[in-house]
Amino acid sequence: MPQSADRVLDHAPLFREPEYQEMFARKRAEFECPVPDDKVAEQGEFTKTWDYREKNFARESLVVNPAKACQPLGAVFAAAGFSRCMSFVHGSQGCVAYYRSHLSRHFKEPCSAVSSSMTEDAAVFGGLQNMIDGLANCSALYQPDMIAVSTTCMAEVIGDDLQGFISNAKKKGSVAEDFPVPYAHTPAFVGSHVDGYDNMIKGILENFWKGAERTPGTAINIIPGFDGYCVGNNRELKRLLDLMGVDYTFISDASDQFDTPSDGEFRMYDGGTTIDEVKAALNAKGTISLQYWNTRKTMDYIAGEGQETATFHYPLGIRATDALLMKVSELSGKPIPEAIRLERGRLVDAMADSQSHLHGKKYAIYGDPDFVQAMARFVMETGGEPTHCLATNGTKAWEAEMKEMLAADPFGASAQVWAGKDLWHLRSLLFTEPVDFMIGNSYGKYLERDTGTPLIRLTFPIFDRHHHHRFPLMGYQGGLRVLTTILDKVFDKLDAETIVAGVTDYSYDLTR
């Protein structure tokens, strides 16, 4: 009996004990009717081949291990960035449980959202009554300043009309006529969470801007896009903008909402863009989107309102941060202070110190389109090669833009772009055209196990490591964090490969 009170063994050591190992073998032999070992080994080897890759890429319908989620998740995230705003997702209730869990598992934070809890009868008769009751209950219990309505695919399939339903609910007194209930249709069968983000931001802006007269001012708006690192990133960007003395408004800022302190009080709402700020944002001189592929409709709408617009792709590293700051300077008329130039120099200094360990390294990068674009660009700045760039929710247009960017850089010459592919495709790629490292999210750990490619976790969702999202990736400070994260993996790998005493003592260096 391996278990003892002195040294309690949980699952990790317990099941490696002989009495369990023997039990597993017995179970398999007597009851499981398994596929014979040789066949399993043979198929395992086959999946590593070019032949399997070709079959795998011939897939037309099946999706395996995608790196994307559905629209309402993006809408719930977007709404979380507004002050005292409750997300209300119209449709089946299980979906909302999923979004809340998903975001909580990444941020290690509360995530509040309500559902209109539609069931079979609502599928037949429509969900109007659910909207009427739901808005009244949500407002009575959670006292939000704003309720942001999005939809699950159920409500979309039966064709519920949000505008009509909300106005009906207001007439019935669920909430006051002037209580803000912005909305966005967010069908899960169109696009991905980045589109849900886009739709919800646009819905909120339209709600407050429609009919208002624009008086152009000098402030600028920043729209971050769906960002699992919003806590670190938004705060870092605000620091830079404050250093420059820029008058700015973040449109959706979840950095406080997803990073509340532990001091005895549960804050259902914390921080975020206020309603007054959203209203005033119409008068900004211009709006900057930090993630173009997250904000296409929103930015079109804002441009249509007469503002200047500029879009980026998750600006990180040297040149992307340069471009962002210069655009901010141009729009705001504020110079970039010497302090920031010094920060930049420090990041360049760090990159120069470490360049020999990064030059020529090959990477597979996957995630949302803007992130992949950003990371590929940064990797090339370090002398690395972004061999495989994959976004399950990347479009043809993204693919074309990526190819153009990669072709313009000698370190991008061998890069391949995989729009619409999933992580089972990536598995084939890693076996047939291997790389040194993989940059992505927690789901990549299965690829790390199968292919031996070390995983560097740098994007949403990160479930199996803690607190990464509290540190910025954007700005020069963020660049340092990205650089260090990559380098740690490079050195850990080198140490792991040379750690056998009496065999590889020679490369197990103290100073690297």
Place this chain on the structure above:
Amino acid sequence: MSLDYENDGELHAKLIEEVLAQYPDKFAKRRKKHLSVAADAGTEEIEGEAQAVTECDVKSNIKSIPGVMTIRGCAYAGSKGVVWGPIKDMVHISHGPVGCGQYSWSQRRNYYIGNTGIDTFVTMQFTSDFQERDIVFGGDKKLERIIDEIENLFPLANGISIQSECPIGLIGDDIEAVSKKKAKEHDTTIVPVRCEGFRGVSQSLGHHIANDAIRDWVFDKKEREVVTTPYDVNVIGDYNIGGDAWASRILLEKIGLRVVGNWSGDATLAEVENAVHAKLNLIHCYRSMNYICRHMEEKYDIPWMEYNFFGPSQIAMSLRKIAKHYGPEIEAKAEAVIAKYQPLVDKVIAKYGPRLKGKKVMLYVGGLRPRHVVNAYEDLGMEIAGTGYEFAHNDDYQRTGHYVKKGTLIYDDVTGYELEKFIEKVRPDLVGSGIKEKYPVQKMGIPFRQMHSWDYSGPYHGYDGFAIFARDMDLAINNPVWDLFDAPWAATDAPLAAAAE
């Protein structure tokens, strides 16, 4: 021996009144039926002992109210997430848009052994990733192609299940016809499951539908030579969270039983198919799998028995109950097993008991745990102040009366608002619930353990599991972080020196 205590029923009744006051009238009336205080219901004979029981008089298994932040999930979660998902050698297609499969991917910690992606598929996300054209034109043709592609790329999969997401039932797809056609073509098992998320009121109907799909699409479909013995049992309703089923199996084997099927944690399709040859069904999660036990009793004459492997009192009681079914030989072995583990139990209680004695716990979980873990806490000297279920039925609350003490706060399908207020006012020493509840509770300075996923620990079943359970409750409650919440200076803008004057 069960711990003797009573909860403050008067306070709890007052708390119920307080939370109801916040609702619009119509919904206060509806929520009222789901909240109560356990009342004295005399004594009942349980396993030969007269025990005090209570009555938990709440309505359950009723639609959630819109807009209140229910913690419940859906039928898809009940079928794919709970019943089917753990069957390891089958590919389970999340059929519909990408989200449902994505959010449930690898989140239930159904441990298994196998070559993932080759002959085992539990921690993978297979989705038909519905697009607008699939909604408009229907998804049956796509489903056919998907099945062909699975057969081509994952030839060692022993079967496929189709887990319907909301749109499937709304657009009129005929997944049953596709399943029949393709099963014949590929000579494999294909199971269509109508677990669309809008069906029913919670995960619960999904369990039922999933059970029915086993009955209709798995049982009696294959001829296979099976060796049987009189000691063949199925473990039903153990999903092997963190290895629970393994920590249970080891005990059942030691008392001389042969666990021919484990449903559904670490199960192969063969274990499900062969279950009909067993002599006894042992059911742990009654809520999610009683349906199939009743069916097997009716059709195959297999009796079933509920048991509870949380905490030494219940483990011993359950082992004796199971052994009694077989007679003296197995009973002797059961006694030997109980005796063998008793020193471990004694040491665990001696080590952790003093650190946990008298600590108050509030629970809010799913199928069986709101009652099944009560005695495990009490074995450590801890007290249950409140408990409730996401998706229980009336029979669950009846059974709960065998576990909880008079005055216990009972909440069915609790809302975020209610749970927060109850916890704030009761101020328990520990809350056991899910990921959505974890962080709000911890912010309040109250220790918390996830009681769905074992907070990434486990197993909690069996004697091996009890040691881990005790360790985990101790490390949650007695961690020094809870004493760091208050800054040592007063909350003021004035400088410290001035504030001190």
